[in-house]
Amino acid sequence: MKTLILSTRNAHKVQEIRQVLGEAFRYLTLADFPDAPPVQEDADTFTGNATKKAVALAARLAGRSIANHQAPITDTWVLADDSGLEVDALSGAPGVHSARFAAPDQGAPGNSPDAANNAKLLRLLENVPWEKRTARFRCVIAVAPVSAWMGFEPQASQDSQPRAVNVHGFQGTCEGRIGFAPSGHAGFGYDPLFVPEGFEQTFAELGEATKNRISHRAHALLKLRQWLKEEGT
Numbered sequence: 001m002k003t004l005i006l007s008t009r010n011a012h013k014v015q016e017i018r019q020v021l022g023e024a025f026r027y028l029t030l031a032d033f034p035d036a037p038p039v040q041e042d043a044d045t046f047t048g049n050a051t052k053k054a055v056a057l058a059a060r061l062a063g064r065s066i067a068n069h070q071a072p073i074t075d076t077w078v079l080a081d082d083s084g085l086e087v088d089a090l091s092g093a094p095g096v097h098s099a100r101f102a103a104p105d106q107g108a109p110g111n112s113p114d115a116a117n118n119a120k121l122l123r124l125l126e127n128v129p130w131e132k133r134t135a136r137f138r139c140v141i142a143v144a145p146v147s148a149w150m151g152f153e154p155q156a157s158q159d160s161q162p163r164a165v166n167v168h169g170f171q172g173t174c175e176g177r178i179g180f181a182p183s184g185h186a187g188f189g190y191d192p193l194f195v196p197e198g199f200e201q202t203f204a205e206l207g208e209a210t211k212n213r214i215s216h217r218a219h220a221l222l223k224l225r226q227w228l229k230e231e232g233t
Contacts, residue, residue: 001022001025001026001075002024002025002026002075002076003025003027003028003075003076003077004017004021004025004026004028004076004077004078004079005025005027005028005029005032005033005057005076005078005079005146006027006028006029006030006079006080006184006192007027007029007030007039007053007054007056007078007079007080007081008030008227009029009031009079009082010188011055011062012188013081013154013217014027014029015091015208016208016211016215016217016218017079017217017221019208020212020217020221020222021065021221021223021224021225021228022225030057033057034057034063034157035039036060036222037056037058038232039052039053039056039057040097041053041082042094043076043096045094045096045098045140045219046082046083046139046140046171047082047140047142047169047171048082048097048136049082049084049131049140049171050080050081050082050141050142051080051144051167052171053080053082053142053143053169054078054080054142054143054144054167055142055144055167056079057078057080057144057197057219058077058144058145058146058148061076061078061146062146062147062148062170065170065201068077076145076146076147077143077144077145077146078143078144078145078146079114079142079143079224080141080142080143080144081139081140081141081142081220082096082139082140083098083137083138083139083140083187083216083217084096084097084098084099084137084138085098085121085123085136085137085138085190086135086136086137086138087125087133087134087135087167087178088132088134088135089125089128089132089133089134090124090125092119098117098189098190098232099111099112099117099189100112101116101117102106102116102117102119102120103121103165107144109132110142111128114188114190116203117135117190118182118192118193118202119183121178121190122178122180122181122193123194125178130177133178133179134175134176134177134232135175135177135178135194136173136174136175136176136216137173137176137194137215137216138171138172138173138192139171139215139216139218139219140169140170140171140220141169141170141171141172141220141221141224142167142169143167143168143169143170144166144168145166146168148166154232160228168227170223170227171220171223172213172215172216172217172218172219172221172222172223172226173216173219174196174215174216174219175196175197176194176195176196176199177194177195178190178191178193178194178195179192179194179195179202181193181205182202182204183201183202183204183205184195184201184202184204184205184206185201185204186203186204186205186206186207186208186211187203187204187211190203191203191211193202196214203215
């Protein structure tokens with residue numbers, strides 16, 4: 001069985017990935033590798049950040065044994081993603097800064113709470129009418145084989161523009177609009193504000209089954225699943 005190491009500790013992401021890709025793979029996450037160093041997501045594109053995270057973990061694992069997890073290196077791939085919200089009225093913001101959108105206002109480093117990010121978004125769109133509140137979620141998934149990084153120094157993968165050694169990328173989007181107030185209690189991030197095209201409810205109201213069918217991450221994962229099938233990996 002092939003092993004996919006998911007470069008995340010986000011339980012929501014892990015669940016969505018497993019539901020879309022199915023149980024034909026063995027899954028590990030960053031929780032299984034507690035000493036994996038954090039990766040600074042400083043690229044200016046989703047592709048750049050996803051690639052950087054995938055390469056960083058693949059390079060680190062290639063230089064050490066993962067026998068404790070019973071995952072042969074030749075059958076092991078790292079899967080990393082970067083995703084965010086692009087609002088047309090804000091010229092594509094928050095974009096790659098989605099998770100830390102409100103952080104500069106709070107004078108704190110790192111990601112900001114979902115409530116703070118949502119409040120800032122609503123404040124910036126306060127006078128924008130419904131028809132101009134168009135937006136999309138975008139997700140880019142990068143997949144890197146651990147075996148491709150045999151012999152490379154892990155530090156090389158920390159460069160802001162890492163070499164994409166056999167890294168494959170898959171992109172998905174979900175079009176919609178930003179609501180005028182949060183609605184729903186499911187999901188995370190901007191889900192309580194995002195009304196996907198063709199629906200009247202937010203992601204936070206639609207439930208996991210519907211979201212996992214139409215979301216940006218689901219679309220990217222379906223492309224990945226098809227590629228894995230065609231490649232026989």
